[in-house]
Each structure stands twice: as structure tokens, then as C-alpha cells.
Amino acid sequence: MIRRKIYFTKLTLLLLALAFMLTGCKGQEGASVNSQEDFEEAVMENIDEDTGLIHIGQMELKYAESFSVDYYQGGYKIITDWNGRRTLLVPEGKEVPQLKADINVIHLPIESVGVFATTAAAELRPLGLLDKISLVTTEVDDWHIPEVKEGMEEGRITYVGRNSSPDYELIQAIKPDLVLITTGTGHGTDEVAAKFDELGIKWISRGSQRESDPRGRLEWVKFVGALFDKEEEAEEFYDAQLKKIEEIEERVANLEGEREKFASFFLSNDIYYVRNKGDYEVKMIELAGGEYILSHLNPDQDGNSKMNAEELYKGIEDVDILFYNNRLGRSIQSIDDLIASAEYFADIKAVRDRRVWGYKPHYFQHADRVADMIEDLYTIFTTPHGEITETEYFFLMD
Amino acid sequence: MGKNKRAILIIAGLIIFLIFTIAINLVSGSVDFTLKDLKDILLKNRELSTLEYNILYKIRIPRIVSGLLYGGALGISGFLLQTFFRNPIVGPYVLGVSSGARFFVGIFLLTNFSLKVFQAGVLGIFIASFVGSLLAMLLVLLFAQKVNDISKLVVVGIMLGYIASAGTNLMITFAEYEKIASLTLWSMGSFSGITWDMIKFSFIIIIPTVILTFLLSKPLEGYLLGEGYARSMGINIKTFRIILIALSSMLSACVTAFAGPISFVGIAVPHLTRLMMKTSQPKVLIPGIFLLGSSFCLLADYFARAIFSPIELNISTVTSFIGAPIVIYMMVNRRKVI
Numbered sequence: 001m002i003r004r005k006i007y008f009t010k011l012t013l014l015l016l017a018l019a020f021m022l023t024g025c026k027g028q029e030g031a032s033v034n035s036q037e038d039f040e041e042a043v044m045e046n047i048d049e050d051t052g053l054i055h056i057g058q059m060e061l062k063y064a065e066s067f068s069v070d071y072y073q074g075g076y077k078i079i080t081d082w083n084g085r086r087t088l089l090v091p092e093g094k095e096v097p098q099l100k101a102d103i104n105v106i107h108l109p110i111e112s113v114g115v116f117a118t119t120a121a122a123e124l125r126p127l128g129l130l131d132k133i134s135l136v137t138t139e140v141d142d143w144h145i146p147e148v149k150e151g152m153e154e155g156r157i158t159y160v161g162r163n164s165s166p167d168y169e170l171i172q173a174i175k176p177d178l179v180l181i182t183t184g185t186g187h188g189t190d191e192v193a194a195k196f197d198e199l200g201i202k203w204i205s206r207g208s209q210r211e212s213d214p215r216g217r218l219e220w221v222k223f224v225g226a227l228f229d230k231e232e233e234a235e236e237f238y239d240a241q242l243k244k245i246e247e248i249e250e251r252v253a254n255l256e257g258e259r260e261k262f263a264s265f266f267l268s269n270d271i272y273y274v275r276n277k278g279d280y281e282v283k284m285i286e287l288a289g290g291e292y293i294l295s296h297l298n299p300d301q302d303g304n305s306k307m308n309a310e311e312l313y314k315g316i317e318d319v320d321i322l323f324y325n326n327r328l329g330r331s332i333q334s335i336d337d338l339i340a341s342a343e344y345f346a347d348i349k350a351v352r353d354r355r356v357w358g359y360k361p362h363y364f365q366h367a368d369r370v371a372d373m374i375e376d377l378y379t380i381f382t383t384p385h386g387e388i389t390e391t392e393y394f395f396l397m398d
Numbered sequence: 399m400g401k402n403k404r405a406i407l408i409i410a411g412l413i414i415f416l417i418f419t420i421a422i423n424l425v426s427g428s429v430d431f432t433l434k435d436l437k438d439i440l441l442k443n444r445e446l447s448t449l450e451y452n453i454l455y456k457i458r459i460p461r462i463v464s465g466l467l468y469g470g471a472l473g474i475s476g477f478l479l480q481t482f483f484r485n486p487i488v489g490p491y492v493l494g495v496s497s498g499a500r501f502f503v504g505i506f507l508l509t510n511f512s513l514k515v516f517q518a519g520v521l522g523i524f525i526a527s528f529v530g531s532l533l534a535m536l537l538v539l540l541f542a543q544k545v546n547d548i549s550k551l552v553v554v555g556i557m558l559g560y561i562a563s564a565g566t567n568l569m570i571t572f573a574e575y576e577k578i579a580s581l582t583l584w585s586m587g588s589f590s591g592i593t594w595d596m597i598k599f600s601f602i603i604i605i606p607t608v609i610l611t612f613l614l615s616k617p618l619e620g621y622l623l624g625e626g627y628a629r630s631m632g633i634n635i636k637t638f639r640i641i642l643i644a645l646s647s648m649l650s651a652c653v654t655a656f657a658g659p660i661s662f663v664g665i666a667v668p669h670l671t672r673l674m675m676k677t678s679q680p681k682v683l684i685p686g687i688f689l690l691g692s693s694f695c696l697l698a699d700y701f702a703r704a705i706f707s708p709i710e711l712n713i714s715t716v717t718s719f720i721g722a723p724i725v726i727y728m729m730v731n732r733r734k735v736i
Binding site for chain 1: 427428429449452453456457458523571572574583588590591592593594595703707708709710
């Protein structure tokens with residue numbers, strides 16, 4: 001439906017452009033413009049060089065910046081990933097056009113998909129596509145998505161080893177139509193992708209983790225939508241989630257009084273990894289009504305900055321609420337553990353008030369529930385301390 | 399038993415052992431083939447399905463060939479260095495080759511530094527590793543021209559390794575959390591994901607280098623009998639030393655580039671071969687070391703992928719478990735066989 005809409009819009013635009021050119025010719029005395037040539041030029045401009053397909057539109061993306069989807073006549077689509085790699089999606093029953101460049105070709109429909117990251121499964125969930133998963137690189141005990149766990153226990157989904165060195169023989173035997181893999185992270189997956197190429201296993205690089213806005217990460221559901229011809233469902237889902245986030249933003253804007261200050265970090269190998277001001281998680285907590293206490297910390301960068309205990313203490317001494325990511329820094333699971341890591345942390349305001357929140361185990365496997373997470377965070381900021389000890393995704397540390 | 403007869407018997411035994419390790423790697427995996435299947439495939443009495451074809455020709459055989467090439471290369475590389483230093487406890491990475499490679503891979507993985515050559519997709523990491531290994535080797539060669547005392551050169555090599563490691567650690571200090579894991583992963587080595595393109599490149603480097611080493615058997619023997627004897631044979635000691643280091647580093651640089659640093663093969667295999675063959679004659683030892691190195695790596699790779707399948711162990715985890723006891727044995731029962 002959407003594709004048809006885009007097609008007609010584009011066609012109307014082309015006709016309008018043609019009409020404009022024709023009337024323009026009349027108006028411009030002495031100008032020798034050949035309308036047929038101009039029309040052909042207008043069409044030529046829309047022809048994709050690599051495939052010879054006529055471009056009719058592009059997927060509208062509000063926040064995501066690491067992928068794009070282009071639509072072509074005949075129901076063809078081209079997805080361009082963060083690295084510029086192009087994937088041509090060929091609709092069912094259609095031929096692969098004559099290709100002038102080395103381009104990844106995937107035939108639709110995709111019935112079986114390999115998942116090399118738990119977040120990829122979370123992106124499949126809202127579109128009802130979890131039953132398409134045939135192989136994963138996360139062991140059954142580490143899954144918090146019941147459908148996947150169940151699929152593994154029933155033998156429908158196979159664990160194929162770690163994502164940096166999977167069992168290629170198993171994957172070859174399962175022969176998925178597509179593997180969703182995260183490349184460019186340096187975790188050995190680029191080598192895996194090269195081996196997939198040699199084996200003729202189709203893969204596409206996902207990269208929601210490259211988005212520095214939580215709404216951009218959420219928008220990757222549209223990427224999955226394009227792969228499975230479920231653009232409409234993806235857009236509906238995304239718009240509903242976005243609306244939910246906007247409603248929270250409105251509520252936050254109407255809040256009276258000063259915003260509470262927060263910080264977010266985790267400890268690994270004696271180094272504190274503190275969220276940059278430009279990180280997606282900070283934005284998520286800010287959308288829920290918090291004010292980041294380390295506002296000077298790399299406002300233009302996603303990810304974390306390293307700090308020692310002293311430096312961190314100096315920066316967050318007066319913080320109202322602490323978010324400690326106990327899923328990434330597993331050595332700390334309680335306030336006592338936090339104090340044990342640096343005794344003087346006991347004097348941090350949030351620690352004194354015992355307002356340290358941890359992350360529940362299923363947090364990272366619910367990338368499609370960003371709006372709910374923001375709602376949870378809003379609840380944490382607006383509920384008087386002591387009234388709640390947990391939400392769906394967070395828990396108050398003992 | 400005569401030395402030659404013993405050597406021939408051992409070489410024959412090593413060939414049989416190599417065939418055995420190739421066979422277990424060929425038949426075992428997620429899709430099982432029996433030896434009869436293999437025989438039928440070889441004699442073209444059996445048609446392969448696409449799945450079987452891909453598993454055999456695109457997964458198992460490239461992996462076996464890489465184990466064969468890299469194991470042999472590491473063994474020969476270690477042998478050359480042990481000959482050079484007249485010390486059975488040195489390995490291919492003693493002169494900072496792996497530290498140099500790790501430093502350059504670190505630049506590639508840990509920092510935002512980018513060069514066009516490093517952006518060559520998956521090849522970037524191999525290029526970085528190869529360049530790092532060769533630069534470390536060139537530095538050692540530079541010092542080899544100035545330092546006559548071999549033990550001093552070992553110290554120089556170790557110091558260069560420390561400098562490269564310090565550089566890597568410096569990068570780790572400032573690197574992002576996720577990127578550090580990548581370097582750790584690379585540092586452990588693996589044959590997983592080896593492609594035919596990588597093998598072709600490795601073949602071009604490893605086979606001529608090994609043949610050249612074999613052709614140098616006579617001067618190597620002379621060198622082992624003492625510098626005075628070597629000089630009397632007309633060997634230019636300084637040049638010969640440089641050739642030894644260059645050949646050894648070339649081999650280990652190639653392995654490191656494609657499979658990451660693999661520990662213990664270079665130390666344990668040459669010594670074990672000497673113990674078995676009870677000779678120091680290079681013309682006999684070189685084929686023996688290559689065969690044992692290949693078998694050792696293939697066996698280690700079999701365990702790496704079979705023990706916790708489908709989780710794959712890193713190759714160095716297995717080679718170290720097997721190699722370390724051998725090194726301890728060597729230290730305790732050190733014999734003057736060199």
C-alpha cells in the first residue's frame with residue numbers, strides 16, 4: 001500500500017515536472033528546450049546506476065541516520081547500511097535486474113532469519129516476526145524473550161555458537177534466507193561476514209547501536225519492516241511509540257519545580273565507564289524528566305567516557321538519582337557493592353538517600369520498548385522516593 | 399638403529415599422524431561424513447549435495463589447509479629462531495613480532511585513526527597485523543646489524559616487545575569499552591572464518607619461505623656447528639643471521655595476520671621434533687617440524703571446535719594447554735640437542 005502510494009506520488013511529481021517544463025518552454029522566448037529530452041532526462045535522473053531500476057521514493061525516517069531504504073518501480077527496494085553497502089530486495093516472482101555493480105541481492109519473502117544480536121530479535125518482535133528466527137548466537141539461558149527461549153527448547157531455533165566464531169557448518173545446514181549481523185564493531189563479525197560471502201549465506205548489517213538518539217534506535221523497526229514487506233506495520237508501531245514518548249515529553253514539560261539530577265555509569269576492570277552527555281541512554285533519561293549532572297561530558301559523543309573513582313565522585317557528589325548498569329558492570333549488584341568499590345561513594349547524595357537504580361536482566365532485549373522504558377524512568381522521577389522499589393525495567397538497589 | 403633409518407621412520411610416522419589429523423577434521427563436525435563417504439567422494443562414486451559440498455570445500459578443507467600451513471609455518475619459524483639463538487626456549491614471537499602486530503591491530507581497532515589502506519574492509523585487520531609484524535622484524539634486523547652478541551639481541555627483541563605492548567596498553571587506556579573486547583578476541587587467535595582468498599595469500603608467502611629454508615639446510619647445519627665452522631664454509635655470518643630472522647619473521651607475520659597470535663606451536667614443535675628424531679640435522683628436521691607443526695595445529699583446532707561445540711575455543715587456549723606442559727618438560731629435561 002505504502003509502496004503504491006509512493007509510486008503514485010512520484011509519478012504525479014514526474015508528470016507535474018513535465019507539465020512545468022512544457023509550460024516553461026512557452027514562457028521562455030528564444031529558449032530551445034526539447035520537452036521530450038527533458039522528460040527523458042528527468043526519468044534518467046531517477047534511474048539507479050547499479051540496477052537500472054527507476055527510483056520512485058524513499059522511506060521517511062525521523063531520527064535514524066544509519067540506514068536508508070529506497071523504493072523502485074516493480075516493488076524492488078534497496079537498503080543502504082551505515083557502511084554504504086547496498087542490498088537489493090527482489091520481490092517474490094520478480095527477476096534480478098542486470099546488475100552493473102557488486103550488490104548484495106536478497107530474494108523476498110524472507111522465511112528464515114539468523115539473529116546475531118539479541119537486540120535484532122527485539123526489532124523483529126513488534127512486527128510478529130519472532131517465528132522467522134531459525135538460528136541465534138545467544139545461549140538459551142541468556143534469552144529473556146519467551147518466544148525465542150521456547151523456540152530453542154523445542155528445537156525450532158538453533159544455537160550456533162558465538163557470533164565472532166560461529167559454527168559455519170550448522171549455519172550452512174540450517175540455510176537461513178538472511179542473517180542479521182552487526183558489522184563494524186570489531187568483534188570479529190567482519191570476518192564472519194567475509195566467510196558468509198564465501199559460503200553464499202546472505203547477510204545484512206544492522207546498526208541500531210550506531211544511533212545516538214533512542215528514537216533513532218527504535219526506528220530500526222522500519223529497517224526490519226522493509227526486509228519483511230511490513231513497512232506499514234512498522235510505521236504504525238513506530239508512530240504509536242513516538243506518540244507515547246511525545247506525551248511523556250509533554251508531561252515532563254508541565255512538571256513544576258527543578259528537574260532532578262541523575263548520572264549513569266558502570267564499573268569494569270576497575271574503570272568507571274560514565275555515559276557521555278551525547279549518549280542515547282542519557283537522552284532517554286532526559287526525555288523522562290531527568291537532568292544529566294555531567295552536562296559537560298562530551299555532549300556530541302555517544303557511548304562512555306572512562307573515569308577513575310575520584311573523578312567520578314567529584315562529578316556526581318550531589319546527584320539525586322544514580323542509574324548503575326549492573327548488566328554491563330556485573331561486579332556491582334547492590335549499594336554495598338558500590339560503596340565497596342570506593343568507600344567515599346557512601347557520601348554521594350543519591351547513595352545516602354538510597355536512590356540507586358539497577359537494570360533488570362531483560363533490559364537489553366527490549367530495544368523495541370523504548371517508550372515503555374522512558375515511561376518507567378518518568379515514574380522513577382515523579383514518584384516520591386520509597387513508594388516504588390521496581391518498575392518493568394529497573395529496580396531499586398538494596 | 400641408524401640415524402637416517404630412524405629419521406625416515408619418524409617422518410613416515412608423522413605423515414601418518416598428519417593424515418589422521420586431517421581425517422578427523424574432515425569427518426567430524428555438525429554434518430558427519432564417514433571415511434567411506436570420503437572415499438566415495440574421492441573416487442567420485444558419490445554425488446555431493448550443495449550443503450555437503452559447501453561444508454566440505456568451503457568450511458572444512460580451507461580450515462584444514464590453514465591449520466596445515468600455519469602450524470607448519472610456526473614450527474619452522476620457531477626452529478629458525480631456536481637455531482639463531484641456540485636456545486630451545488625461544489619462539490617466533492620472542493622478537494616482538496606478535497607485540498608489533500598487536501600494536502598495529504590496536505591502532506586499527508582501538509583508535510579512530512584511519513588510513514585508506516586500513517579501511518580495506520575485512521582485510522584491514524590483516525594488513526595492520528602484517529605491517530606491524532614486519533616493522534617489528536625490520537627494527538630487529540636494524541639492531542642485528544649493530545649487536546653482535548646474540549643474547550643482547552634477545553634482550554633487544556624483548557624490549558621492543560615491551561615498548562609495543564606499552565603502546566597498545568596506552569591505546570587501551572583511552573579506548574572505548576566495546577573496542578577493547580575486539581582486541582582481546584583477536585589476540586587469542588582462531589582458524590574460524592578462514593577463506594580461500596586468505597589461504598591463497600598465505601600459500602604464496604609460506605610455501606616459498608619454507609622451501610627456501612629447506613634449501614638453506616647445509617648452511618644451517620654449518621651455523622649450528624659454530625660460527626668458526628660456518629665461516630670456514632664461506633658463510634657470511636652477519637648476512638646469514640639476517641636471513642634467518644627475516645625468514646622466521648615472514649612466516650610468523652603471515653600466520654599472525656590471518657589467524658592471530660598462536661602460542662606455543664613455535665616453541666614446542668621444533669623441540670619435540672628434535673627429541674623424537676634425536677638429530678639436529680636441518681634437512682631432516684625441517685620436514686619433520688613442518689609435519690608435526692601441521693598435525694599439532696590440526697589436532698588443536700579439532701579440540702577447539704569439538705570440545706564445547708558449537709562454542710568454539712580460541713586456538714591458543716588449546717595449543718597452550720597442550721604446549722605448556724611440553725615446555726615445562728623441556729625446561730626440566732633440557733638436553734643439549736642443538
